[in-house]
Amino acid sequence: MTEENLGGHDEVVVKKKKKKSRGDDSEVVLNINSIMDIMTILLVFLMVSITSDPLSIQQNEKLKLAKSTADYPPENSIPITVSAAQILVDRKPVLKVECTTQTGQQCQDQDYGEKTNSYRIDKFHKKDQDDNQFLIQTLFKKLEEVVKMKKEEDEAMQQEFKGIATVVVHSEIPFRILQEIVYTAGMAELSSLRFAVLKTSAR
Protein backbone atom coordinates (compact mmCIF):
# COMPACT_ATOMS: atom_id res chain seq x y z
CA MET A 1 0.00 0.00 0.00
CA THR A 2 1.53 3.29 -1.03
CA GLU A 3 0.98 6.69 0.56
CA GLU A 4 -1.02 7.89 -2.49
CA ASN A 5 -3.65 5.17 -2.06
CA LEU A 6 -4.44 6.15 1.52
CA GLY A 7 -7.54 8.08 2.48
CA GLY A 8 -7.43 11.49 4.23
CA HIS A 9 -7.61 10.07 7.82
CA ASP A 10 -5.07 7.32 7.15
CA GLU A 11 -2.72 9.92 5.63
CA VAL A 12 -2.70 11.91 8.89
CA VAL A 13 -1.96 8.75 10.89
CA VAL A 14 0.97 7.88 8.66
CA LYS A 15 2.33 11.43 8.97
CA LYS A 16 2.11 11.23 12.78
CA LYS A 17 3.89 7.89 12.74
CA LYS A 18 6.56 9.37 10.49
CA LYS A 19 6.99 12.31 12.84
CA LYS A 20 7.53 9.94 15.76
CA SER A 21 10.04 7.82 13.96
CA ARG A 22 11.85 10.74 12.20
CA GLY A 23 14.96 10.26 14.23
CA ASP A 24 15.39 6.69 12.95
CA ASP A 25 14.58 6.29 9.27
CA SER A 26 13.15 9.54 7.88
CA GLU A 27 14.11 10.63 4.34
CA VAL A 28 16.12 13.87 4.30
CA VAL A 29 15.04 15.94 1.33
CA LEU A 30 17.85 18.21 0.07
CA ASN A 31 16.68 21.76 -0.48
CA ILE A 32 18.44 22.86 -3.65
CA ASN A 33 16.82 26.29 -3.87
CA SER A 34 19.73 28.07 -2.17
CA ILE A 35 22.35 26.39 -4.32
CA MET A 36 20.24 27.21 -7.38
CA ASP A 37 20.33 30.89 -6.37
CA ILE A 38 24.12 30.82 -5.98
CA MET A 39 24.62 29.10 -9.30
CA THR A 40 22.28 31.46 -11.14
CA ILE A 41 24.13 34.50 -9.77
CA LEU A 42 27.48 32.93 -10.69
CA LEU A 43 26.23 32.12 -14.17
CA VAL A 44 24.98 35.66 -14.79
CA PHE A 45 28.26 37.14 -13.45
CA LEU A 46 30.39 34.91 -15.68
CA MET A 47 28.28 35.57 -18.76
CA VAL A 48 28.41 39.35 -18.24
CA SER A 49 32.19 39.27 -17.63
CA ILE A 50 32.91 37.18 -20.68
CA THR A 51 30.68 39.09 -23.09
CA SER A 52 31.99 42.49 -21.90
CA ASP A 53 35.64 41.55 -22.56
CA PRO A 54 36.49 42.81 -26.08
CA LEU A 55 39.68 40.75 -26.31
CA SER A 56 38.83 37.48 -24.47
CA ILE A 57 42.42 36.23 -24.47
CA GLN A 58 43.19 32.68 -23.43
CA GLN A 59 46.80 32.47 -22.25
CA ASN A 60 48.84 29.33 -22.86
CA GLU A 61 52.43 28.34 -23.70
CA LYS A 62 52.10 29.88 -27.15
CA LEU A 63 50.49 33.12 -25.99
CA LYS A 64 51.73 34.65 -22.74
CA LEU A 65 51.23 38.37 -22.37
CA ALA A 66 53.99 40.70 -21.18
CA LYS A 67 53.46 42.23 -17.72
CA SER A 68 53.02 45.99 -17.40
CA THR A 69 51.60 48.68 -15.13
CA ALA A 70 49.77 50.27 -18.09
CA ASP A 71 46.24 51.13 -17.04
CA TYR A 72 44.27 51.85 -20.21
CA PRO A 73 41.21 49.66 -20.79
CA PRO A 74 41.01 47.70 -24.05
CA GLU A 75 38.53 49.01 -26.59
CA ASN A 76 36.61 47.52 -29.45
CA SER A 77 39.03 47.49 -32.38
CA ILE A 78 40.54 45.14 -34.95
CA PRO A 79 42.41 42.41 -33.04
CA ILE A 80 45.77 41.19 -34.38
CA THR A 81 47.09 38.24 -32.37
CA VAL A 82 50.75 37.28 -32.64
CA SER A 83 51.30 33.99 -30.83
CA ALA A 84 54.47 31.92 -30.85
CA ALA A 85 52.99 29.77 -33.62
CA GLN A 86 50.82 31.96 -35.83
CA ILE A 87 49.39 35.40 -36.59
CA LEU A 88 45.62 35.81 -36.44
CA VAL A 89 43.47 38.71 -37.62
CA ASP A 90 40.00 38.93 -36.15
CA ARG A 91 40.63 35.49 -34.56
CA LYS A 92 41.22 33.85 -37.96
CA PRO A 93 44.69 32.40 -38.71
CA VAL A 94 46.53 34.25 -41.46
CA LEU A 95 50.12 33.02 -41.42
CA LYS A 96 52.57 30.91 -39.48
CA VAL A 97 55.35 32.21 -37.22
CA GLU A 98 58.53 30.19 -37.68
CA CYS A 99 59.86 29.04 -34.30
CA THR A 100 63.25 27.40 -33.88
CA THR A 101 64.81 26.05 -30.70
CA GLN A 102 68.29 26.88 -29.42
CA THR A 103 69.61 23.82 -31.28
CA GLY A 104 68.11 25.02 -34.57
CA GLN A 105 65.25 22.49 -34.62
CA GLN A 106 61.70 23.48 -35.51
CA CYS A 107 59.66 23.95 -32.29
CA GLN A 108 57.43 21.10 -31.19
CA ASP A 109 54.47 21.66 -28.83
CA GLN A 110 56.61 21.03 -25.74
CA ASP A 111 59.27 23.58 -26.83
CA TYR A 112 57.09 26.70 -26.89
CA GLY A 113 57.64 27.56 -23.21
CA GLU A 114 61.42 28.00 -23.70
CA LYS A 115 62.82 31.55 -23.58
CA THR A 116 65.73 30.62 -25.83
CA ASN A 117 63.56 30.02 -28.92
CA SER A 118 63.90 32.35 -31.88
CA TYR A 119 60.97 33.53 -33.98
CA ARG A 120 60.72 34.95 -37.50
CA ILE A 121 58.35 35.37 -40.41
CA ASP A 122 59.20 33.33 -43.48
CA LYS A 123 60.36 35.46 -46.42
CA PHE A 124 57.70 33.74 -48.57
CA HIS A 125 55.10 35.97 -46.85
CA LYS A 126 57.05 39.19 -47.33
CA LYS A 127 57.08 41.72 -50.14
CA ASP A 128 59.20 40.51 -53.10
CA GLN A 129 59.93 37.41 -50.97
CA ASP A 130 62.79 39.42 -49.51
CA ASP A 131 63.79 38.70 -45.90
CA ASN A 132 64.87 42.33 -45.35
CA GLN A 133 61.42 43.69 -46.19
CA PHE A 134 59.18 44.91 -43.36
CA LEU A 135 55.90 44.49 -45.23
CA ILE A 136 54.26 41.12 -44.57
CA GLN A 137 52.26 40.77 -47.78
CA THR A 138 49.93 38.00 -46.55
CA LEU A 139 49.04 39.95 -43.42
CA PHE A 140 48.68 43.18 -45.39
CA LYS A 141 46.09 41.65 -47.76
CA LYS A 142 44.04 40.32 -44.84
CA LEU A 143 44.25 43.63 -42.96
CA GLU A 144 43.15 45.52 -46.08
CA GLU A 145 40.06 43.28 -46.27
CA VAL A 146 39.24 43.76 -42.59
CA VAL A 147 39.83 47.52 -42.74
CA LYS A 148 37.55 47.79 -45.80
CA MET A 149 34.80 45.91 -43.94
CA LYS A 150 35.30 48.03 -40.83
CA LYS A 151 35.10 51.23 -42.90
CA GLU A 152 31.81 50.08 -44.46
CA GLU A 153 30.45 49.21 -41.00
CA ASP A 154 31.48 52.62 -39.63
CA GLU A 155 29.99 54.39 -42.64
CA ALA A 156 26.68 52.56 -42.19
CA MET A 157 26.65 53.56 -38.54
CA GLN A 158 27.71 57.13 -39.42
CA GLN A 159 30.88 56.86 -37.41
CA GLU A 160 34.38 58.01 -38.24
CA PHE A 161 36.92 55.28 -39.01
CA LYS A 162 39.64 55.58 -36.38
CA GLY A 163 42.17 53.04 -37.66
CA ILE A 164 42.80 51.39 -34.29
CA ALA A 165 44.08 47.85 -33.89
CA THR A 166 44.74 45.91 -30.70
CA VAL A 167 47.88 43.81 -30.98
CA VAL A 168 47.94 40.81 -28.66
CA VAL A 169 51.58 39.70 -28.61
CA HIS A 170 53.31 36.72 -27.01
CA SER A 171 55.90 38.10 -24.56
CA GLU A 172 58.85 36.39 -26.32
CA ILE A 173 58.13 37.74 -29.81
CA PRO A 174 61.23 39.70 -30.94
CA PHE A 175 61.34 43.37 -31.89
CA ARG A 176 61.92 42.52 -35.56
CA ILE A 177 58.50 40.85 -35.87
CA LEU A 178 56.91 43.72 -33.94
CA GLN A 179 58.44 46.18 -36.40
CA GLU A 180 57.07 44.16 -39.31
CA ILE A 181 53.59 44.01 -37.72
CA VAL A 182 53.60 47.75 -36.92
CA TYR A 183 54.83 48.64 -40.42
CA THR A 184 52.28 46.36 -42.13
CA ALA A 185 49.43 47.65 -39.93
CA GLY A 186 50.47 51.22 -40.71
CA MET A 187 50.41 50.51 -44.45
CA ALA A 188 46.88 49.10 -44.03
CA GLU A 189 45.74 52.41 -42.45
CA LEU A 190 45.90 51.10 -38.89
CA SER A 191 48.15 53.80 -37.49
CA SER A 192 47.03 53.69 -33.87
CA LEU A 193 48.00 50.49 -32.12
CA ARG A 194 47.15 49.20 -28.65
CA PHE A 195 49.41 46.47 -27.31
CA ALA A 196 47.68 44.13 -24.85
CA VAL A 197 49.52 43.58 -21.56
CA LEU A 198 48.86 41.80 -18.30
CA LYS A 199 48.25 44.35 -15.55
CA THR A 200 50.63 44.12 -12.58
CA SER A 201 51.21 46.42 -9.64
CA ALA A 202 55.03 45.98 -9.65
CA ARG A 203 56.93 47.25 -12.69
Added chain:
Amino acid sequence: MAGKRGKRGKDAQIELNLVPIMALLCVLIPVLLAAFNFFEIKVQAMSVPRMATGKSKAKKTKKQKPLNLTLYIDQSFIKVSVHKENMDRVGLSRGPLVIPKRDFSVGGDGASYYGNEKQEVNEYDYPALHEALVKIKKATEKMDFKKEPRTINITAKSTIPWRIIARTIDASRVRLDKDNFGTESNALEVYSQAEPLKQDRMDEKGQPMENESGEPIQEDKPLFDAVVFASAR
Protein backbone atom coordinates in the same frame (compact mmCIF):
# COMPACT_ATOMS: atom_id res chain seq x y z
CA MET B 1 -14.32 9.99 -5.41
CA ALA B 2 -14.83 12.99 -7.61
CA GLY B 3 -15.04 15.23 -4.57
CA LYS B 4 -11.80 13.84 -3.17
CA ARG B 5 -10.06 14.40 -6.45
CA GLY B 6 -11.29 17.98 -6.58
CA LYS B 7 -10.02 18.63 -3.08
CA ARG B 8 -6.67 17.13 -3.87
CA GLY B 9 -6.38 19.40 -6.93
CA LYS B 10 -6.81 22.47 -4.77
CA ASP B 11 -4.45 21.54 -1.94
CA ALA B 12 -1.68 19.65 -3.67
CA GLN B 13 1.62 21.57 -3.90
CA ILE B 14 3.43 20.92 -7.14
CA GLU B 15 7.14 21.01 -6.53
CA LEU B 16 9.19 22.10 -9.54
CA ASN B 17 11.77 19.53 -10.48
CA LEU B 18 14.97 21.59 -10.46
CA VAL B 19 17.31 18.68 -10.99
CA PRO B 20 17.61 19.05 -14.83
CA ILE B 21 18.24 22.79 -14.43
CA MET B 22 20.89 22.04 -11.81
CA ALA B 23 22.49 19.55 -14.17
CA LEU B 24 22.57 22.21 -16.90
CA LEU B 25 24.10 24.78 -14.55
CA CYS B 26 26.70 22.28 -13.36
CA VAL B 27 27.84 21.89 -16.97
CA LEU B 28 27.61 25.59 -17.93
CA ILE B 29 29.51 26.98 -14.96
CA PRO B 30 32.74 24.96 -15.43
CA VAL B 31 32.67 25.80 -19.16
CA LEU B 32 32.30 29.52 -18.43
CA LEU B 33 34.91 29.39 -15.66
CA ALA B 34 37.36 27.87 -18.13
CA ALA B 35 36.67 30.73 -20.55
CA PHE B 36 36.89 33.38 -17.84
CA ASN B 37 40.05 35.46 -17.40
CA PHE B 38 41.09 35.82 -13.79
CA PHE B 39 43.74 38.35 -14.78
CA GLU B 40 43.30 41.95 -15.80
CA ILE B 41 44.19 42.85 -19.37
CA LYS B 42 45.05 46.44 -20.22
CA VAL B 43 46.56 48.07 -23.28
CA GLN B 44 49.61 50.19 -24.00
CA ALA B 45 48.99 52.74 -26.76
CA MET B 46 51.62 53.09 -29.43
CA SER B 47 51.91 55.03 -32.65
CA VAL B 48 53.37 54.18 -36.00
CA PRO B 49 56.16 56.57 -37.00
CA ARG B 50 55.25 59.05 -39.71
CA MET B 51 57.36 58.76 -42.80
CA ALA B 52 58.73 61.63 -44.81
CA THR B 53 60.59 61.58 -48.11
CA GLY B 54 63.15 64.12 -49.17
CA LYS B 55 64.29 67.22 -47.36
CA SER B 56 61.93 69.40 -45.41
CA LYS B 57 60.80 72.49 -47.35
CA ALA B 58 60.30 74.45 -44.14
CA LYS B 59 62.57 77.42 -43.74
CA LYS B 60 65.40 76.91 -41.35
CA THR B 61 64.79 79.04 -38.28
CA LYS B 62 66.42 79.30 -34.89
CA LYS B 63 63.33 77.83 -33.23
CA GLN B 64 63.62 75.19 -30.55
CA LYS B 65 64.43 71.86 -32.18
CA PRO B 66 62.15 68.96 -31.23
CA LEU B 67 63.42 66.94 -28.29
CA ASN B 68 63.43 63.68 -30.32
CA LEU B 69 64.01 61.52 -27.25
CA THR B 70 65.00 58.02 -28.35
CA LEU B 71 65.68 54.84 -26.41
CA TYR B 72 67.65 52.06 -28.05
CA ILE B 73 67.56 48.69 -26.29
CA ASP B 74 70.51 46.42 -26.95
CA GLN B 75 71.34 42.99 -25.55
CA SER B 76 73.37 44.49 -22.68
CA PHE B 77 72.42 48.17 -22.37
CA ILE B 78 69.83 50.87 -23.00
CA LYS B 79 70.97 54.00 -24.82
CA VAL B 80 69.22 57.33 -24.25
CA SER B 81 69.63 60.10 -26.79
CA VAL B 82 67.96 63.35 -27.85
CA HIS B 83 68.27 65.66 -30.86
CA LYS B 84 71.94 66.66 -31.15
CA GLU B 85 71.11 70.36 -30.68
CA ASN B 86 69.40 69.60 -27.36
CA MET B 87 72.11 67.33 -25.94
CA ASP B 88 73.83 70.02 -23.84
CA ARG B 89 70.61 71.45 -22.48
CA VAL B 90 69.34 68.11 -21.14
CA GLY B 91 72.69 67.24 -19.56
CA LEU B 92 73.96 64.84 -22.23
CA SER B 93 76.93 66.97 -23.28
CA ARG B 94 79.16 63.88 -23.50
CA GLY B 95 76.84 62.21 -25.99
CA PRO B 96 74.07 59.64 -25.64
CA LEU B 97 73.73 58.09 -22.19
CA VAL B 98 74.47 54.36 -22.13
CA ILE B 99 72.93 52.50 -19.18
CA PRO B 100 74.42 49.00 -18.94
CA LYS B 101 72.75 45.96 -17.40
CA ARG B 102 73.81 45.24 -13.82
CA ASP B 103 73.32 42.73 -11.01
CA PHE B 104 70.36 43.13 -8.68
CA SER B 105 69.01 41.08 -5.81
CA VAL B 106 65.27 40.73 -6.30
CA GLY B 107 62.22 38.81 -5.09
CA GLY B 108 61.35 37.56 -1.64
CA ASP B 109 58.07 39.46 -1.52
CA GLY B 110 54.65 38.52 -2.86
CA ALA B 111 54.27 41.96 -4.45
CA SER B 112 57.59 41.67 -6.31
CA TYR B 113 57.77 41.44 -10.10
CA TYR B 114 60.08 38.44 -9.59
CA GLY B 115 57.86 36.56 -7.11
CA ASN B 116 58.46 35.12 -3.67
CA GLU B 117 61.85 33.56 -4.29
CA LYS B 118 64.92 35.70 -3.57
CA GLN B 119 67.38 35.65 -6.46
CA GLU B 120 70.28 37.47 -8.10
CA VAL B 121 69.60 38.69 -11.63
CA ASN B 122 71.57 40.50 -14.29
CA GLU B 123 68.95 42.93 -15.51
CA TYR B 124 68.52 46.20 -17.41
CA ASP B 125 68.97 49.12 -15.03
CA TYR B 126 65.38 50.40 -15.16
CA PRO B 127 65.85 52.53 -12.00
CA ALA B 128 68.76 54.41 -13.63
CA LEU B 129 66.74 54.75 -16.85
CA HIS B 130 63.82 56.27 -14.93
CA GLU B 131 66.20 58.65 -13.11
CA ALA B 132 67.74 59.76 -16.43
CA LEU B 133 64.33 60.36 -18.00
CA VAL B 134 63.17 62.41 -14.99
CA LYS B 135 66.31 64.57 -15.33
CA ILE B 136 65.56 65.11 -19.04
CA LYS B 137 61.94 65.93 -18.23
CA LYS B 138 63.00 68.50 -15.62
CA ALA B 139 65.45 70.03 -18.13
CA THR B 140 62.72 70.34 -20.79
CA GLU B 141 60.58 72.34 -18.35
CA LYS B 142 63.19 75.11 -18.61
CA MET B 143 63.28 74.94 -22.41
CA ASP B 144 60.83 76.86 -24.60
CA PHE B 145 58.84 74.04 -26.19
CA LYS B 146 55.39 75.07 -27.45
CA LYS B 147 53.91 71.89 -26.00
CA GLU B 148 55.18 69.75 -23.16
CA PRO B 149 57.34 67.06 -24.86
CA ARG B 150 55.80 63.66 -24.08
CA THR B 151 56.87 61.63 -27.11
CA ILE B 152 59.47 58.90 -26.80
CA ASN B 153 60.81 56.86 -29.72
CA ILE B 154 61.59 53.28 -28.81
CA THR B 155 63.79 51.09 -30.91
CA ALA B 156 65.70 47.90 -30.15
CA LYS B 157 67.98 45.22 -31.46
CA SER B 158 65.92 42.87 -33.63
CA THR B 159 66.14 39.96 -31.14
CA ILE B 160 64.94 41.86 -28.05
CA PRO B 161 61.66 40.30 -26.86
CA TRP B 162 58.44 42.24 -26.36
CA ARG B 163 58.47 41.72 -22.54
CA ILE B 164 61.69 43.80 -22.29
CA ILE B 165 60.23 46.55 -24.48
CA ALA B 166 57.02 46.59 -22.41
CA ARG B 167 59.07 46.97 -19.22
CA THR B 168 61.16 49.77 -20.74
CA ILE B 169 57.96 51.60 -21.70
CA ASP B 170 56.84 51.18 -18.07
CA ALA B 171 60.00 52.99 -16.91
CA SER B 172 59.31 55.93 -19.20
CA ARG B 173 55.51 56.25 -19.01
CA VAL B 174 54.82 57.75 -15.58
CA ARG B 175 56.75 59.73 -13.00
CA LEU B 176 57.31 57.85 -9.76
CA ASP B 177 57.24 59.10 -6.17
CA LYS B 178 61.03 58.68 -5.99
CA ASP B 179 63.56 60.28 -8.32
CA ASN B 180 66.52 58.34 -6.98
CA PHE B 181 66.70 54.62 -6.25
CA GLY B 182 70.32 54.47 -5.18
CA THR B 183 73.06 52.13 -6.26
CA GLU B 184 72.33 49.30 -3.82
CA SER B 185 71.55 45.83 -5.14
CA ASN B 186 67.91 46.22 -4.06
CA ALA B 187 67.41 49.33 -6.27
CA LEU B 188 65.40 47.36 -8.83
CA GLU B 189 63.06 46.08 -6.11
CA VAL B 190 62.63 49.62 -4.67
CA TYR B 191 61.92 50.95 -8.17
CA SER B 192 59.63 48.04 -8.95
CA GLN B 193 57.35 48.82 -6.01
CA ALA B 194 57.44 52.64 -6.25
CA GLU B 195 54.08 54.34 -6.70
CA PRO B 196 53.31 56.76 -9.54
CA LEU B 197 52.94 60.44 -8.69
CA LYS B 198 49.40 61.75 -9.05
CA GLN B 199 48.04 64.98 -10.50
CA ASP B 200 44.59 66.47 -11.15
CA ARG B 201 43.10 65.52 -14.50
CA MET B 202 42.42 68.64 -16.60
CA ASP B 203 39.66 69.14 -19.15
CA GLU B 204 40.12 70.76 -22.58
CA LYS B 205 39.91 74.24 -21.04
CA GLY B 206 42.63 73.45 -18.52
CA GLN B 207 40.26 73.24 -15.57
CA PRO B 208 40.55 70.38 -13.05
CA MET B 209 37.93 67.68 -13.65
CA GLU B 210 35.69 66.55 -10.81
CA ASN B 211 33.80 63.35 -10.14
CA GLU B 212 30.09 63.11 -9.20
CA SER B 213 30.79 63.88 -5.55
CA GLY B 214 32.75 67.02 -6.47
CA GLU B 215 36.20 65.59 -5.69
CA PRO B 216 39.02 66.21 -8.18
CA ILE B 217 39.79 63.28 -10.52
CA GLN B 218 43.38 62.14 -10.14
CA GLU B 219 45.60 60.57 -12.78
CA ASP B 220 49.20 59.35 -12.98
CA LYS B 221 51.67 62.16 -13.66
CA PRO B 222 53.05 61.45 -17.15
CA LEU B 223 56.73 61.35 -17.98
CA PHE B 224 57.06 60.38 -21.65
CA ASP B 225 53.87 58.47 -22.33
CA ALA B 226 53.39 58.94 -26.10
CA VAL B 227 55.30 55.94 -27.41
CA VAL B 228 56.37 55.71 -31.02
CA PHE B 229 57.81 52.49 -32.38
CA ALA B 230 60.81 53.71 -34.29
CA SER B 231 62.65 51.64 -36.85
CA ALA B 232 66.40 51.73 -37.12
CA ARG B 233 67.20 50.35 -40.53
